[in-house]
Amino acid sequence: MTSAASRGPRSLVWAGAVVFIVAVGLVLLMVLRPSAAEVPGAPTESSADVGFARDMSVHHQQAVEMSFIVRDRTKDEDVRRLAYDIINTQANQRGMMLGWLETWGRPRSSERPPMEWMGHTVVPSDGSLMPGMATDTQLDRLRTADGRDADVLFLRLMSVHHRAGAEMAQAAAGSAGTDEIRGLAAGMVPAQKSEISLMADMLKARGARP
Template sequence: MDGAAARTPRRRALWWPAALAAAVALCLGVPALVASGTSASGSAAAAPASDSPEAGFARDMAAHHQQAIDMSFIVRDRTQDESVRLLAFDVINTQANQRGMMMGWLDQWGLTQSTAARPMAWMGHTYQAHDGSLMPGMATNTDLDKLRKLSGRDAEVFYLQLMIEHHKGGVAMAQGYVDRATNAVEKRLAQSMVNGQRAEIDLMTDMLQKRGAKPLS
């Protein structure tokens, strides 16, 4: 067995302890974050209505995040490139953590995690869902099937292209909530998404350039 082959199982094995640690931290940290999710000033506040921007953003961004997590798990198994795997690992952990916060807020507010309302109706959006793409930036089922069939550089490039589009849609939604927010805690989370995902768009664009590729748009 050569040195590279010996190192590969080790790299894969590192995913599970780290993921377990992140899950434990999420379980310990979310209750405190959720407890502050209904209050803008530290005092008790009325729960938002089901059709409010607060509830709509929590539901829609949670769904948006879930697809980013799914895509990152796919590419993790389709490449051995360390930089792409580290990016995927960061997306998985960051967005799973944020998704847990938003689901926790909905639960504390006594609201369902889904409704019959069109995605992003709370911000006046009229996106036409198609082939599994529910909101702007989301990949289609066809895109995901293609990603699952690629490997190596081809998988890296397509993942980065899809994730840049995904982040663009996420930034637009998060900014839409920041502009409408009445809950200070949720607004801070949304602003952190805007800042973090813009930075990652720049990073992923640079990663594409190093692979001789460009964003899809």
């Protein structure tokens, strides 16, 4: 009969072997995992598809953030309804773009400059990473505004945000190589232009200029 004392060292040996096997398996997975270049049909790192998916995901994330901020600071049902629409639409589109990046084997973020795929040189300023994005100072103002002031500021910031987003989408619709990006970008253009027109009317109805 095997004693408890003899079982102890043997158990440690088996445990060590299991840990070693798992570690080797993880290393092999990392080594053998197909690279992005080996993913059939994957767009290149410098493509409009990858650049647009990354940049528009960041752009959309800020639109969602601003919409959440005003949703909690307004009593205007029309503004709250618009905020909900933007949250739902752009969060969903952002999820699609991040999913495509993963499918293509491309990281969600990169050290490449924003808008490089459009041939633009962008210098981030006060937290604004791309054209149309609100600065940190403007976001702080939105977080502290109330009532009509919050509504007007949100509508103005989002109009600028949408205008730049529509221009980016227009560029991607014409230069992307994948059906996914061309289709999504082409649909964004009229949708965002429609909301820009809606927000102009909402500002006018509240006695404010765009």
